Amino acid sequence: MLLKKKYAVILGLASSVAIGVAALPSTNNDYKNLKVLPKNISSKDLTRIMIDDFEDGLGVSCTFCHVEGKDSLGLDYANDAKPEKEIARRMMKMTMGINEKYFGLKHPLLGDSVLAINCITCHNGQPRPGDVETK
Amino acid sequence: MKNDNFIGTDENDDGIDRAGFLKCMAWAGTGLFCLMSGGVLKTYGMSQLVDKATGGIKKGIDISKSDFSFAQISDSHIGFNKPANPDVVGTLEAAIAKINAMPTTPSFILHTGDLSHLAQADEFDTLEQTLKSAKTGKIFYVPGEHDVLNDNGKQYLQRFGKDTKGNGWYSYDFNGVHFIGLVNVVNTSEGGLGVLGNEQLQWLENDVKGLSASTPIVVFAHIPLWAVYPQWGWGTRDSEQALSYLRRFGSVSVLNGHIHQTLQKVEGNITFHTATSTAFPQPQPGAAASAGPMKVPAEQLRSLLGLTSVTYVEHDHTLAVTDLPLSKSNDEQPAHQ
Numbered sequence: 131m132l133l134k135k136k137y138a139v140i141l142g143l144a145s146s147v148a149i150g151v152a153a154l155p156s157t158n159n160d161y162k163n164l165k166v167l168p169k170n171i172s173s174k175d176l177t178r179i180m181i182d183d184f185e186d187g188l189g190v191s192c193t194f195c196h197v198e199g200k201d202s203l204g205l206d207y208a209n210d211a212k213p214e215k216e217i218a219r220r221m222m223k224m225t226m227g228i229n230e231k232y233f234g235l236k237h238p239l240l241g242d243s244v245l246a247i248n249c250i251t252c253h254n255g256q257p258r259p260g261d262v263e264t265k
Numbered sequence: 266m267k268n269d270n271f272i273g274t275d276e277n278d279d280g281i282d283r284a285g286f287l288k289c290m291a292w293a294g295t296g297l298f299c300l301m302s303g304g305v306l307k308t309y310g311m312s313q314l315v316d317k318a319t320g321g322i323k324k325g326i327d328i329s330k331s332d333f334s335f336a337q338i339s340d341s342h343i344g345f346n347k348p349a350n351p352d353v354v355g356t357l358e359a360a361i362a363k364i365n366a367m368p369t370t371p372s373f374i375l376h377t378g379d380l381s382h383l384a385q386a387d388e389f390d391t392l393e394q395t396l397k398s399a400k401t402g403k404i405f406y407v408p409g410e411h412d413v414l415n416d417n418g419k420q421y422l423q424r425f426g427k428d429t430k431g432n433g434w435y436s437y438d439f440n441g442v443h444f445i446g447l448v449n450v451v452n453t454s455e456g457g458l459g460v461l462g463n464e465q466l467q468w469l470e471n472d473v474k475g476l477s478a479s480t481p482i483v484v485f486a487h488i489p490l491w492a493v494y495p496q497w498g499w500g501t502r503d504s505e506q507a508l509s510y511l512r513r514f515g516s517v518s519v520l521n522g523h524i525h526q527t528l529q530k531v532e533g534n535i536t537f538h539t540a541t542s543t544a545f546p547q548p549q550p551g552a553a554a555s556a557g558p559m560k561v562p563a564e565q566l567r568s569l570l571g572l573t574s575v576t577y578v579e580h581d582h583t584l585a586v587t588d589l590p591l592s593k594s595n596d597e598q599p600a601h602q
Contacts, residue, residue: 177383177414182347189555191410191457191498204417204432204451255555 163208166219167240179241184218187249188257225249333440336364336371336401337485337573339522340542342411343392344382349545349558350566353382354395359591360543360572361399367574372439374401377522377540378409378450378487380425384416389424408433409487409523410450418451434465436472442577443476445469447486449501457498459488461507470510481577482517483584489521491530491537494550499524508535518584520573524556527573527588538586541571567592 161169167176185191192205195215199206210216222240225248229238233246240248252259341357350356364371374396381388396404406425408418418432426433432448447469449459461469473482484490490507493499501507511517517535525542526549545558546569553559561569571590578585 173415174383174385177385180414181383181411186555186557189497189557191453192414193453193455193457198452199417204413207415255553255557 161208163210166222175241183240183249187255188253189255190257194257221249333372334367334369334574334576335373335375336367337375337377337520337540337575338364338543339377339487339540339572340379340409340525340544341376341392342379342382342542342544343395344385344388345544345558347545347558349560350570353544354391356567356570356591357392357395357543358398359567360570361396363572363589363591364574365398365400371401371574373403373405374399375444375446375485375520376404376406377485377520378407379411379522379542379544380406380409380421382411382544384412384414384420386420389420393424405437405444405446405485406433407446407448407486408450410453413451418448430468431462431464434468440577442481442483443473445472445482445484447484447490447507449486449488449490449504453488453498454502456495458495459486459490459498459501459504461501461503466503466506469507473510473514476514478513479515481584482511482514483520483575484511484517485520487521488523489528489537489539490519491532493524493528493539497550497556499550499556511535516584518575518586520575524550526569527571529586536584536586538573540573541569541588541590543570543572543591546570 161171161176164171167179180192184195188194195212195218196205196207197209197211198204225245226238226240228247229235229245235244235246238245338357338360342353343357345353364374376396380392408421408425412418412421413432418426422429422433429435429446432451434446434448436443436445438444447461447465449461452460452462454460476482484507486501488501489499490501490504512533512535515534519535519537521537521539522542524539525545525547526539527541528537528539530537546561546566547556548559568590571588574587574589576585576587
């Protein structure tokens with residue numbers, strides 16, 4: 131009876147682990163050129179940053195940083211031809227640095243809801259913060 | 266903001282300036298039934314049209330028997346969870362409930378893109394599951410730019426674009442009307458303007474070449490095919506080329522989404538119409554620093570979300586477009602005529 135209970139507990143734990151792993155966001159991506167964002171970032175987390183932080187925060191679309199692919203059937207996300215992409219990388223580092231240095235956040239990540247500042251804090255829906263008219 | 270396309274006066278105090286509408290464009294979105302025939306617009310409130318006792322059209326209202334009707338929903342953004350609407354599934358379900366409550370079951374539904382918010386498999390799953398409760402024959406899709414993030418639309422194509430061309434464009438005929446689904450979101454240009462691309466344009470030219478000029482045409486795509494507000498990417502860079510293939514037809518209706526609000530414009534025989542979102546509103550063109558989800562008081566949200574119902578009237582080859590906000594029942598719309 132005791133043995134059966136042990137098996138049941140082990141089976142339960144194993145199931146929990148299996149379910150937990152299955153619930154993790156997929157990291158099976160083929161991103162080729164991530165230099166600031168984690169290389170194992172999930173598709174969902176990366177896309178959420180692109181939409182919530184960059185698109186909504188700066189009022190831009192994908193082509194602000196990304197160039198069209200050679201086959202004209204989509205964007206070449208890995209391509210660094212546009213200088214805006216490199217600037218975005220620097221901005222991400224700067225933003226995380228401010229969160230860490232001045233707001234005491236340990237290992238801040240873009241997209242985290244706990245961030246003290248993020249893109250929209252200064253950009254307010256504009257590609258360049260200086261474009262915002264002050265009254 | 267100055268824009269000559271916008272109506273400046275409201276002569277009848279009814280929210281719509283008819284002269285302005287016929288000249289160019291009108292704001293809708295208040296549950297109107299719009300019947301366009303020979304360039305003349307008639308608008309009715311739903312309460313004027315529908316007999317509550319029978320659920321049918323009231324006696325004495327001169328509307329030809331329609332061949333069929335269909336519904337347009339757009340911008341469901343499944344996966345969106347920001348304060349502008351933390352329950353996008355709930356509001357999509359409300360839109361479906363309105364479709365299911367229509368007196369006549371729509372022959373099909375057009376979804377004009379942004380099915381998902383982040384193009385994730387679980388978001389597409391939720392959308393498909395939710396739409397299964399819609400009483401209709403079939404659902405036709407075109408992608409929005411949110412559906413092609415990350416993978417340039419491969420997953421969208423596998424799930425919703427089978428038997429389509431290129432990035433997902435296609436056409437079909439239904440009861441004498443030629444429907445054309447276009448894709449203008451995979452290669453957006455600088456500033457976010459939509460792009461159709463040469464391959465699709467060539468296909469479109471060939472697709473309509475053999476049709477008689479009397480064939481009613483319905484074009485649907487995500488980003489508007491007219492310059493609503495290019496500063497925010499609300500237009501399509503090469504749409505004029507596409508429209509040039511369609512100008513010879515007597516009746517062309519263009520249905521779009523993307524801007525999450527109803528706008529209408531008449532240009533010769535082409536009528537443009539944009540639909541509200543089922544997820545969240547966006548600001549009127551130029552009314553904010555940029556486009557994006559707009560948070561409104563909770564009690565106002567459903568008045569800014571909705572769907573579009575379209576009825577084809579065979580006798581006149583006209584399409585009657587009705588915008589239905591989620592906040593009101595189908596028979597409690599404000600009256601306009």
